[in-house]
Amino acid sequence: MSRSTDQEHELTLHVDALLEPVDGVRxxxxxxxxxxxxPPWTPGAHVDLELDEGLxxxxxxxGSPSDRDRWRVAVLREPAxxxxxxxxxxxxxxGDTVAVRGPRNHFPLVPAPRxxxxxxxxxxxxxxxxxxxxDAAGADWRLEYGGRSRRSMCFAEELTATYGGRVRLHPQDEVGQLPLGEVLAGAGDDELVYCCGPEPLLRAVEERCADRGPGALHLERFSPREQTDSSGDVAFEVELADSGRVLAVPADTSVLRVLEDAGVNILSSCTEGTCGTCETGVLGGRVDHRDSLLTPEERAAHDVMFVCVSRADPSCPRLVLDL
Known part of the structure; x- marks a missing residue:
C-alpha cells in the first residue's frame, strides 16, 4: 500500500521569486x-525538481498548503x-522554468494532542x-531548532515572531548542540516526535526514542541511512504480477536497473532510497529493506519496497511485484 498521501503531477513551473533569508539558503x-x-498537498510533502539534464x-x-498559487522550497548551498x-x-x-514532479508525502503529520x-x-x-x-488544530506543541549560528537558521525570526515561547532556538556557536536529553525527556506517551535534519541528529534522536511505542517517532532523511554491507548479496528473481514475467536480479545489480533494462516503465529519482519515487507494491516474498523511509512496522509488513536499493531477503528466492 502506498505511503504517499498526495497525488503526483508533472508540471513545468516558473521561478517567480528567489529569496535569500539567511546565509547559504535560497x-x-x-x-x-x-x-x-x-495541486493540493499536505504538510511533510516534497517535490522533485529537474534542475538540469539528469540532475x-x-x-x-x-509554504502553506492553503496557498494554491505558489509552491515554496528552500535550498541550502552544500559545497560538498x-x-x-x-x-x-x-x-x-x-523567470526560468523548472520541471517539477510531485507532490509526494512520506512524512505525513499524524493527528495527535501533543x-x-x-x-x-x-x-x-x-x-x-x-x-x-x-497550531491551527489546537494541539500542544513545541519546536526545538538547532543550527550552526543564528545567521544560518532559516525562518528562525519568522517562527519566534509568530509563535513566541513555543519555539526554542539552539545556535551551536552560542549554546552548543541541541540538548536532546532535556528536549526528549519530557515527551509523554501521547506526544509524537517529528524530527528532520542531518544524519547524526537523526541517529541520536532514534537512539533516545528507542523505548517509545510504535509510531511515536517520525523522521525524514535528506540523505540515505548508513549503507548496508552488500558483500553478501545474492541473486534472486522478481515476478511481475500483471504479466507473470520473471526477471533475474544478479547479486551486483539493483531491482530498479533490472526493471529498466527489461523495458518496465517505473519512475525513479534519487536512487538512494530517500525520495520514495520508485515505491513498488510487493504481493509475495520477504524484502531486505534498505531504504530510509519505512518504519519498522511498515518493513515488517513486506508489502512495499523501494526498488532502487532494497532486495529480496536472502531466504527468499523470488519476490512478486505489483507491476
Whole structure:
C-alpha cells in the first residue's frame, strides 16, 4: 500500500521569486505560467525538481498548503554535495522554468494532542507547515531548532515572531548542540516526535526514542541511512504480477536497473532510497529493506519496497511485484 498521501503531477513551473533569508539558503517560489492553481498537498510533502539534464533533486514544500498559487522550497548551498544546490544558487534565475514532479508525502503529520518538533539546520523546512497545522488544530506543541549560528537558521525570526515561547532556538556557536536529553525527556506517551535534519541528529534522536511505542517517532532523511554491507548479496528473481514475467536480479545489480533494462516503465529519482519515487507494491516474498523511509512496522509488513536499493531477503528466492 502506498505511503504517499498526495497525488503526483508533472508540471513545468516558473521561478517567480528567489529569496535569500539567511546565509547559504535560497528560497524559490514557483508558480504556473498561466496563474492557475497548483495541486493540493499536505504538510511533510516534497517535490522533485529537474534542475538540469539528469540532475533531479528533492525539496520539501515549506509554504502553506492553503496557498494554491505558489509552491515554496528552500535550498541550502552544500559545497560538498552532488551539484543540485550549487545549480540552484549559481544558475537559476527569476523567470526560468523548472520541471517539477510531485507532490509526494512520506512524512505525513499524524493527528495527535501533543508534538515535539526537532529540527537541525535546513531540516526545519518540512516542519514549517506541520507546525502551522498543529497550531491551527489546537494541539500542544513545541519546536526545538538547532543550527550552526543564528545567521544560518532559516525562518528562525519568522517562527519566534509568530509563535513566541513555543519555539526554542539552539545556535551551536552560542549554546552548543541541541540538548536532546532535556528536549526528549519530557515527551509523554501521547506526544509524537517529528524530527528532520542531518544524519547524526537523526541517529541520536532514534537512539533516545528507542523505548517509545510504535509510531511515536517520525523522521525524514535528506540523505540515505548508513549503507548496508552488500558483500553478501545474492541473486534472486522478481515476478511481475500483471504479466507473470520473471526477471533475474544478479547479486551486483539493483531491482530498479533490472526493471529498466527489461523495458518496465517505473519512475525513479534519487536512487538512494530517500525520495520514495520508485515505491513498488510487493504481493509475495520477504524484502531486505534498505531504504530510509519505512518504519519498522511498515518493513515488517513486506508489502512495499523501494526498488532502487532494497532486495529480496536472502531466504527468499523470488519476490512478486505489483507491476
Amino acid at each position: 528560497v524559490l517560489e514557483l508558480r504556473r505560467a498561466d496563474g492557475g492553481e497548483l 533531479v533533486r528533492q525539496y520539501s514544500l515549506c 554535495g552532488r551539484g543540485g544546490s550549487s545549480w540552484v544558487h549559481d544558475k537559476l534565475a527569476v 508534538y515535539v518538533f526537532v529540527a537541525g539546520g535546513i531540516g526545519i523546512t518540512p516542519l514549517l507547515p506541520m507546525i502551522a497545522a498543529a
